[in-house]
Amino acid sequence: MLNIDELKFDEKGLIPAIVVDAVTKQVLTLAYMNQESLKISMEKELTCFFSRSRQELWLKGETSGNYQHIVSITADCDGDALVVMVEPEGPACHLGTTSCFHNPVFQSEDRHEFSLEGLMGLIMGRKIDKKEGSYTTYLFEKGLDKILKKVGEESTEVIIAAKAEDKAETIYEIADLAYHVMVLMAEAGISLEEIHKELASRHVIDHKVKQEKMTK
Numbered sequence: 001m002l003n004i005d006e007l008k009f010d011e012k013g014l015i016p017a018i019v020v021d022a023v024t025k026q027v028l029t030l031a032y033m034n035q036e037s038l039k040i041s042m043e044k045e046l047t048c049f050f051s052r053s054r055q056e057l058w059l060k061g062e063t064s065g066n067y068q069h070i071v072s073i074t075a076d077c078d079g080d081a082l083v084v085m086v087e088p089e090g091p092a093c094h095l096g097t098t099s100c101f102h103n104p105v106f107q108s109e110d111r112h113e114f115s116l117e118g119l120m121g122l123i124m125g126r127k128i129d130k131k132e133g134s135y136t137t138y139l140f141e142k143g144l145d146k147i148l149k150k151v152g153e154e155s156t157e158v159i160i161a162a163k164a165e166d167k168a169e170t171i172y173e174i175a176d177l178a179y180h181v182m183v184l185m186a187e188a189g190i191s192l193e194e195i196h197k198e199l200a201s202r203h204v205i206d207h208k209v210k211q212e213k214m215t216k
Helices: 035-044 116-128 135-142 144-163 167-188 192-215
Strands: 015-021 027-033 048-051 056-059 068-075 082-088
Touching: 027 035, 027 048, 027 082, 035 048, 035 056, 035 068, 116 135, 116 167, 116 192, 135 144, 135 167, 144 167
Parallel strands: 015 082
Antiparallel strands: 015 027, 048 056, 068 082
């Protein structure tokens, strides 16, 4: 672990802090910290920044309620910039948007961003606005039994491909299974965040169980 004194603050005593959602990995904002605000952030496990315009400390969420609970803080290779992973309670931007970065400047025609959150958003969109000709719409229209049948079929396909030790086919079938499971999640009103939290809680429990075994 680096000591705060090892970090390189600029001539004004500040260091840039890139705040990232620990679950979605979305960049939420870029702010600045000084030594005092960094110490407060670490003590409270809440982001505290230094406002360059007001020349004062400000605890994110103190007035808005949109606190950012810190998961980790990591310095770059030169020690002059920070990445702060957080679990946000609300939007990061003062305009009410999830992220401060929402004004597109350039988008490649050949390369496109992909995320499970984006896919889930698309699936949820099909549930609300049933686009004609869409396979996802078809599944929602057929209902839970059809969705469950597809999850079962895709699970079998994964097993068959894995048993055959066909890596490419296994990847293909796992992707199919993941998609249909996400459709099931949307149908059941289950979010990716809820699954993430459940897996995270199991990791902690597993870690504790291993510790208990080691001490016996």
